[in-house]
């Protein structure tokens with residue numbers, strides 16, 4: 001299969017690879033997918049106020065999955081939490097020119113953002129009620 | 131070195147120059163129809179086909195009258211299985227095969243199930259092999275055919291064909307083996323190995339694509355088949371259609387070269403594989419060999435690189451032509467049925483890459499490839515959340531994944 005230039009670029013130079021301290025109350029962690037399915041994404045955000053000031057990812061999956069998560073971190077950095085929640089997988093598909101069989105890789109990236117935000121919010125709620 | 135470097139010898143092989151040189155005249159000057167009895171063009175073509183038949187019989191330890199030309203293994207498999215089914219179906223409707231077979235066998239078996247045959251699919255062991263014992267236990271009163279591949283195309287595991295053949299002989303059941311990966315790669319002898327039917331394809335042994343053969347035993351027992359192609363009655367009625375003379379000449383020449391060079395080719399492929407695996411295992415942890423390490427095709431190395439996904443790995447080996455058992459590389463998004471049948475977890479199936487070595491592989495290419503593989507695996511493990519968890523001492527099986 002031929003990959004788009006952008007997928008290759010993210011594969012060769014993935015943005016924001018790494019990990020944030022998952023125990024910090026400012027950090028939300030989303031882990032989606034399963035090893036048996038061939039794809040696991042971990043996406044983390046660091047939030048100050050309502051702004052995502054940092055984002056990191058690690059992905060086990062095909063090149064399109066790696067590119068989708070790399071792009072997702074790039075897009076959400078600097079965005080408000082609510083803006084990040086509005087990112088949909090179709091935007092990722094378009095930006096990376098993903099073929100139909102690779103759409104689920106972009107869905108995973110969208111899910112990872114949502115999971116990271118949910119984790120962050122849960123931590124905040126926990127703080128408040130504590 | 132020429133890039134990309136070819137490491138997919140189980141998918142197909144280049145045509146050997148010696149083979150091509152033998153074929154060429156049969157396209158442009160000696161282009162007769164081997165069935166034309168009335169002129170020299172036909173006689174010359176027939177003579178060339180006879181020579182090829184002898185060469186093929188020789189590598190198989192068969193007689194030339196037992197060779198039926200086909201368009202390749204797929205057609206030969208269809209002819210063998212359906213042909214036996216139709217001929218002997220009144221004696222019994224049971225067939226024994228294995229889950230690790232090539233799709234050509236599995237889909238033919240599926241087709242026959244629809245026509246009223248009952249098929250037992252043996253489960254291979256974790257190395258991909260079936261035992262003679264398993265076959266013996268599966269044979270029933272109404273079994274008419276056992277179909278077990280000689281060497282597996284994905285993991286290279288070589289089955290105990292001689293023992294399986296002996297069981298079939300003893301129980302009076304016909305034995306067909308898919309020799310696509312074994313003919314020209316390891317010693318094959320239809321007499322000593324107790325084989326009744328065997329197929330192979332030219333393009334897997336440095337011959338042309340689109341030509342192959344089916345060996346059909348003529349004595350003790352005499353195997354009869356119902357033709358699957360109606361027409362002019364070529365190949366003693368078993369396969370009608372004008373013979374592909376240049377292809378057949380190429381198939382014969384490829385067998386002659388392979389028979390002559392068998393030991394040399396085997397030693398070379400084994401040396402290449404050992405060199406490769408030594409480098410990989412020397413530099414990386416969490417790598418597993420898929421297939422039977424003690425009984426493997428010389429040129430096949432199927433490895434699982436845990437915690438990295440196969441398709442992303444292949445993207446990393448930009449200069450290597452390899453294939454993967456990962457679902458992500460297949461149109462169906464299903465991981466390899468062979469690895470699944472072996473009980474390799476889906477997780478490791480996603481991480482598997484098949485490296486195939488052959489006649490033209492050089493030590494220089496191996497060194498280059500090993501380097502590229504090691505670099506890509508290390509890079510992708512840096513990117514892998516699973517590798518990170520394992521480094522942190524987390525047992526991945528304890529995590530509640532949100533798989534689809």
Ligand SMILES: Cc1ncc(COP(=O)(O)O)c(C=O)c1O
Pocket residue numbers: 140141201202203204205232234279281282283308310311331333340342
């Ligand atoms: C074990 C095995 N059987 C059958 C086949 C089918 O061969 P062909 O495509 O030449 O008909 C192949 C090749 O892919 C194979 O490896």
Ligand code: FES
Pocket residue numbers: 037038039060061062063064065101102104105457458
């Ligand atoms: S992760 Fe399997 S296709 Fe993308």
